Amino acid sequence: MKRQPIAFADWSGREYAAIARCLLSGRVHQGPYPVLLRERLAQMYAPSTVHLTNYGHHAIEIALGIFKRLRPERVEVIVPAYICPSVIQTVEACGLRVRSVDVQDDLNVSPADVQAALGADTLAVIAPHMYGCPARIHDIESLCNAADVFLIDDAAQVVGVRQDGRLLGTFGDAGLISFAQSKTIVTGIRGSGGVLLVNRPTWAEQANRACAALPPASGRLGPLADFLWNHVGHVYTGHSGYYLGRALAVLGRTPVADQRATQISHLEAGIALAQLGRLDSLLQDKVRIAQAYHQALRAYPRLRFPQFAPGRFLARVMLLLPEGSDFEGVRREARSRGLQTRTGYAAHVSPGSEAPKAQAMARRLLGVPCRPGMSQADVTSICEELNASVERVASR
Numbered sequence: 550m551k552r553q554p555i556a557f558a559d560w561s562g563r564e565y566a567a568i569a570r571c572l573l574s575g576r577v578h579q580g581p582y583p584v585l586l587r588e589r590l591a592q593m594y595a596p597s598t599v600h601l602t603n604y605g606h607h608a609i610e611i612a613l614g615i616f617k618r619l620r621p622e623r624v625e626v627i628v629p630a631y632i633c634p635s636v637i638q639t640v641e642a643c644g645l646r647v648r649s650v651d652v653q654d655d656l657n658v659s660p661a662d663v664q665a666a667l668g669a670d671t672l673a674v675i676a677p678h679m680y681g682c683p684a685r686i687h688d689i690e691s692l693c694n695a696a697d698v699f700l701i702d703d704a705a706q707v708v709g710v711r712q713d714g715r716l717l718g719t720f721g722d723a724g725l726i727s728f729a730q731s732k733t734i735v736t737g738i739r740g741s742g743g744v745l746l747v748n749r750p751t752w753a754e755q756a757n758r759a760c761a762a763l764p765p766a767s768g769r770l771g772p773l774a775d776f777l778w779n780h781v782g783h784v785y786t787g788h789s790g791y792y793l794g795r796a797l798a799v800l801g802r803t804p805v806a807d808q809r810a811t812q813i814s815h816l817e818a819g820i821a822l823a824q825l826g827r828l829d830s831l832l833q834d835k836v837r838i839a840q841a842y843h844q845a846l847r848a849y850p851r852l853r854f855p856q857f858a859p860g861r862f863l864a865r866v867m868l869l870l871p872e873g874s875d876f877e878g879v880r881r882e883a884r885s886r887g888l889q890t891r892t893g894y895a896a897h898v899s900p901g902s903e904a905p906k907a908q909a910m911a912r913r914l915l916g917v918p919c920r921p922g923m924s925q926a927d928v929t930s931i932c933e934e935l936n937a938s939v940e941r942v943a944s945r
């Protein structure tokens with residue numbers, strides 16, 4: 550089959566032009582784009598207020614800091630058992646306890662399960678829209694209000710999608726967006742941008758102060774080069790980035806991204822503005838690709854697409870392999886035929902909780918290519934190859 554690589558971003562000439570403008574003007578870290586980006590997002594998300602940082606999980610950290618000051622006696626945060634590990638690490642780094650809640654087929658928590666997990670210690674609920682698939686955030690907001698518990702509407706992976714007429718990210722007390730790889734808006738990798746949305750006007754000033762106190766961005770050219778080489782140009786550069794990284798490490802020159810919270814760079818804010826200018830087409834292309842998978846999978850009923858719904862945007866296409874499949878064996882087999890796949894997150898189950906669905910699904914969820922401009926023929930051949938790989942591995 551034709552090579553079918555994974556894509557981590559949908560960048561056009563506009564994003565490369567933004568990069569060129571920053572490089573040619575010699576302004577990579579500081580410049581006017583962060584202010585313009587903030588204004589653009591503030592118009593879009595009003596009345597929520599917009600606060601920029603370098604990672605989505607730092608937005609969670611700032612929000613949890615505000616909640617803790619208001620309710621210091623409450624120490625538990627409800628988090629889905631299927632989640633990006635940085636969310637768990639952030640809750641724990643804030644000195645709070647994670648309480649895992651199982652997810653449904655759409656990889657989101659249900660209002661009933663959140664309700665059942667609420668207790669006297671619950672400070673907050675973090676409710677993500679996994680891979681962009683909307684959670685039942687309106688119902689979760691209602692039950693958090695009734696229980697007097699804070700809610701973070703985690704829209705890390707989705708920009709510009711509404712539920713009940715409101716943008717995801719604007720429900721509850723605070724929301725967030727991430728600009729790292731494979732999200733809706735992508736500006737690079739590791740620390741390339743994050744947004745805190747504050748949905749309570751009285752907290753805007755605290756969030757302003759927290760973000761204004763962050764150090765300026767620094768060292769962002771290394772992560773940009775890493776992203777371009779290993780995640781955008783990987784079709785041509787292959788595994789060379791891995792060997793280059795090892796060689797640089799020997800020379801003590803690994804481009805390590807700043808793990809600390811900083812301001813967003815001029816460069817990455819410029820890329821975000823270019824992506825926002827194309828938001829409708831970014832969303833529409835992903836809706837079209839999800840539909841193409843749904844169509845192609847009719848011929849392969851053993852492969853499931855649990856997050857699909859007609860017209861739904863999904864940042865990634867995650868398929869569920871048949872029960873009992875040799876997951877790594879299937880990945881290897883598909884790779885040997887030119888089909889690149891990716892894993893999802895490992896389930897995280899806190900002590901004393903149970904999450905059988907998240908654990909079972911995490912072992913079988915496989916990400917398949919959803920590159921810009923893919924045709925129905927591409928998608929059909931991917932599904933055909935994946936199904937054949939599952940069958941070949943099972944028959945060994």
Ligand SMILES: Cc1ncc(COP(=O)(O)O)c(C=O)c1O
Pocket residue numbers: 603604605606607633635636677678679703705706726727728729740742743
């Ligand atoms: C649902 C969710 N929340 C939060 C984050 C954290 O975002 P960042 O990597 O920008 O810190 C991620 C990152 O993948 C995520 O998927």
